[in-house]
Amino acid sequence: MTETSSRSKPIEAWITGIGLATSLGEGLDAHWEALNQRRINADEKSFAPYVVHPLAPVSFDAQIPKKGDQRQMEAWQRIGTYAAGLALDSAGVKGNTDILSRMDMIVAAGGGERDLVVDAGILNAEAKGNAAPGFLNERLMNELRPTLFLAQLSNLLAGNIAIVHGVTGSSRTFMGEEAAGFDAVRIALARIAAGQSDIALVGAAHNGERKDLLLLYEFGDFNLKEKFAPVWTREQSSGFALGSGGAFLVIESRAHAEARGAKPFARLTSIVADHARRKRPGEVTSTLESLWSKLGSRAEATAIITGATGAEPVTSEERAFLRAHPDIPVRATGTMFGHALEAQFPLGLAVAALSLSRGALFAPDDSSDQEIEMSEPPAQIVVIGAGHWRGEGMALVEAIR
Amino acid sequence: MTAMRDKSGRPVVVVTGMGVVTSLGSGKTDNWARLCAGESGIRTITRFPTEGLRTTMAGTIDFIPVEPFSSTDLSERLANIATEEAVAQAGIGSAGDFPGPLFLAVAPVELEWPQRHELGRVIGSDTEIDYDQILRVSGGGAFKKYHRRFLFGSVADHLAETFGTKGSPISLSTACASGATAIQLGIEAIRRGEADAALCVATDGSVNPEALIRFSLLSALSTHNDPPHAAVRPFAKNRDGFVMAEGAGALVLESYEAAVARGAKILGVMAGCGELADSFHRTRSSPDGKPIIGCVRNALSDAGIVADQIDYINAHGTGTPENDKMEYLGISSVFGERAKQIPVSSNKSMVGHTLSAAGAVEAVFSLLTLEHQRIPPTINYDVPDPAIPFDVVPNAARDACVTTVMSNSFGFGGQNASLILTREPV
Secondary structure, eight states, rough: OOOOOSOOOOOOOEEEEEEEEEETEHHHHHHHHHHHHTTOOSSSTTTTTTTTTOOOOOOOOHHHHHHHHTSHHHHHHHHHHHHHHHHHHTTTTTHHHHHTTTTTEEEEEEHHHHHHHHHHHHHHHTTTTOOOOTTHHHHHHSSSSHHHHHHHOOTTHHHHHHHHHHOOOOOOEESSSHHHHHHHHHHHHHHHTTTSSSSSEEEEEEEOOOOHHHHHHTTOOOBBHHHHHOOGGOSSSSBBEEOOOOEEEEOOOHHHHTTOOOSSSEEEEEEEEEEEOOOOOOOOOHHHHHHHSOOOOOOOOOOEEOOOOOOOOOHHHHHHHHHHHHOOEEEEEHHOOOBGGHHHHHHHHHHHHHHHTTTTTOOOOOSSSSSSOSOOSEEEEEEEOOSSOEEEEEEEEEOOO | OOOOOOOTTTTTTEEEEEEEEEEEEEEHHHHHHHHHTTOOOEEOOSSSTTTTTTTEBBBBSSSSSOSSSOHHHHHHHHHHHHHHHHHHTTTOOOOBBBBBBBBEEEOOOOOOHHHHHHHHHHHHHSSSHHHHHHHHTTTTTTHHHHHHTEEEEEEHHHHHHHHHHHHEEEEEEETTTTHHHHHHHHHHHHHHTTTTTEEEEEEEEEHHHHHHHHHTTTBBBBBHHHHGGGOOOBBBBBBBOOOOOOOEEEEEEEEHHHHHTTTTTOOOOEEEEEEOOOOSSSOOTTTTOHHHHHHHHHHHHHHHHHHOOOOEEEOOOOOOHHHHHHHHHHHHHEEEGGGGOOOOOOOHHHHOOOOOGGHHHHHHHHHHHHTTTOOBBSOOSSSSSTTOOOOOSSSSSOOOSSSSSEEEEEEETEEEEEEEESSSOO
């Protein structure tokens, strides 16, 4: 691979593979059908009072054939390794060791799944007076499964993808909630555009059915409680419902795709991101406006797919931005998928590329006036991510006709 | 030093500022003096009770107080100190206004035991504690600060605000190769022409009971507890594991052109970087060494040089039986007979394994090696391993003519990254 100098024209990048496993099912057809049927899989009971979007049943064996590999992972890694396999299948590169051995990988990851029983057992024993020095050590030494650590390490989703699917060109893991999702794709695209990489697997996975994760967001009162409501109608009770899911994309240079006869879903034209300090009202609105202007020219048939969280004040700030761009059909993935943090932006890109390849925007799923029907085939979709606490990102995905 | 672009036509990337904190001390001057004196920063842990632990020593940083302690707070403090030193040396931008992006290698962030204990106390001893009870007492704003503190992006957010870096700050983990990956991302951004400068920081303050126990349960840690300073024995026959340590390294990278234009002092050149993932096992390297060999070759090729031009290798050298053996296999496969002559030393013999920070800490030490023309030793090397016939610069620093250094980093999850650093553009 010859890296081009920095001043040459950006190399065109295509999305040639999509892997999706979410609360709505697995695979592209299942998702397309669910989206157009306005299906929502929200569970108000299992984690009550918290609402979550649980992973639809999937057969992990189909993408992770060795049970031993599955046992070495916690749920978030299994979901991600599974979705990554779907993306490689979709791109037609599964098992192609020539390509996989030079395929770059950037994963956006959280991590740290805990053994809730061990944690609770220790706290109970301590509450009953077991406070000797070394008590914590003794319990952890005896009760932690040695391999749990590997299921907690952020970079071990990428590690598992390398082991199970053989993607070994490079392996990088970005952390940092929603921003990790758009930065992972942003860097993958920048490398391809500059000739630093020919083909990349990029994506993320999230297990929303975790009380230890609910805890982190409960500290900030970010969890949606009691009753599900679409993202745009949470004025009375702001917050997000955690969603389980994995979204991976294969992105490659047009030349690389054409040389191997790969069919594109869409063109990934550009991704921009910023980090507003959010100290004053309106900062997110103006940051989104500035990212919008950096994305480049927009065609008539534009739609927006946003990962708006439902958390405040950021969701209201994003609505103010959207109001300044009226008549553009908007879809919020948080409504039907829940909020999948690192995975939300890759998920938005995945459904954007899917929509462009199917020549239609999927149906609105919202009782507010925010989402309108789109009758014509979209030529471009802008994917937006504004993190619940930090991070603003935006991507332009275009139809290839 | 005239060419602003390298052999591949890309902007040459130079280093104009460096900062470092380790268990040996704060700052380049202290660290370099102690490193060359062969001192160890490994000590018996006093931060928390060690009863029941197989390993009771670490390269903790206790001279920087963090109260109440959390690994994430310490990581943030260490990153801050190293970055202040690097930015001040570079003299770039103005206070709180760094003209480029931030790439931060940081350990995965999570809630820690002191916070869990605090929640347990709020629930009280009359109620059976489980996560539902913990959740019940966590909302309403009483623990709002823990949301911000234990987000994965929180340390990067703090640095971005303090130093005024531009754009979306990237937090990354490639396990024990993280520091090298942060530098690699900076090099790539400058080569793409996206930025004239980048701030690459790596930090780790992970010595807490659970983190230590996790590595201990994987049998990765040395148990040579007494005396602690003799615990890390890279490449020696009696090596028995790595020793956890804390630290941070920070580097200001700039395009050569931008650095020259503003009259900055050039500390060294980031001539090349390479990586390659290993799909063999979650914690072990492929027995054939191919991923390590490929990684080293990728770095050489990226720098546009051949193995013969490397005159010092700053090893990953953790002191685990497995790593050191595999590192020898990898290096000897690429360097051939020269693998026995070229100096290969491990800073970790003195500072311990600073985990997420190691790649950047060791890049700083590699640049200091170039600056001072002196190679820090591998200490605790009393029993050579005949299977690893490296010249490890045993026990005493050595003056040498060093123009080109390779610094290796390997990590769990099949992570391999190598950097090539030079005094002058190649």
